[in-house]
Amino acid sequence: MEFKDYYKILGIEAEADLKAIKTAYRKLARKYHPDVSEEKDAENKFKDIAEAYAALKDPGKRAEYDELRKYGQHGQRFEPPPDWQPSGNHSGDFSDFFESIFGAGGPGARTGRQQHRETQFSFRGQDIETELPVFLEETISDKQKTISFQLPHYDSEGRRLADVKKTLNIKIPKGVTEGERIRLKGQGGPAIGNGQNGDLYLHIRLVPHPLYDVEGHNLIITVPIAPWEAILGTKIEVPTLSGNINLTLPANSQTGKRLRIKGKGLVSKTGVGDLYAVIKIVVPEQFDEETRQLWETLSNKTKFNPRSEWSKS
């Protein structure tokens, strides 16, 4: 177990008063709170911050911690002195380091994992939540997928052992969307004694696609076209999630023009979305001299001022 320097975590001096502790906590909480933060690893950072605050805001706990701090250094291995007596109740789910100083939490504050430690009787296994990256292609029909995840493991006395890797072959229901959760009953943490297994929750994350942007149930694909295709119109083969289709590009199509391809978007509970092809005119990087001259002739013959709007005022 690693020693945690709670003062360092909150960025304060060991002499800081309660007000300074509160101020430091609030500042860091606003920055790292998992409900608002975009910082990397915010959840774990906030756990440390909350734990440091829980230890230091209470003068009794702080005194105990200060006593132990004489023996430990941040990030280094640490065991409390053999005669150390954890002082008892607190509420919250904190690290082993915290619990070794202050003891395990009081009843009511505990959840799944800790319950196992307190009893040898039957207990329902822990519910597990894990993120499941899903490709857009996998959402348009019921799809089989093999997933692997880590499950916590306990011995018959409720002591935590090393995690176990579990692999499942599951069916992803068609129409899943970003952020959705699906439940696999009984596939979570193993039961203790005669309890039931916990459930597994899969938190769906749509993997960004190189071609398509997702807008609700609709998809957008950007279609590069040559200037002459834009002017003359053409037929384009457009890739969709379910194979290529032919699209007729009308003459005089501008950059930004949207063409709707009905029913080729994402599948949802309320129906099927559409695919929008958005035109983007692309210019070749090089021409041979003959082509360049043709463009020049064209330029001289065409009376077109794309900036006519500017000269109005």
Add this chain to the structure above:
Amino acid sequence: MIETSLTIELTLKEVCEIAEVPAEVLITIVEEGILEPKGSSPDEWFFDIYMLNIARRASRLHRDFEIEWTGIPLYLDMIKELEKLRSENKLLKNRLNRFLLD
């Protein structure tokens, strides 16, 4: 192969376990009108999976920032709005990048 389910109804006990919210806190969240589960008494309550997230978030905001329960719905709305704007912003940036060269 293992069947998966999208429509999920959770009991008070299940929400407390998964969201790591003490039962008395969840009851307060419902009493304050932040969540409206189906059913008339705590034994009969059913929550859907979106409520699970709200319960977790409401209890964290109350605990970590000491926000009064009456203020929580406002914060929840603002966070939801923030998330919506962030994801819209991400989409628009992606769209724009397909047209900009650098």
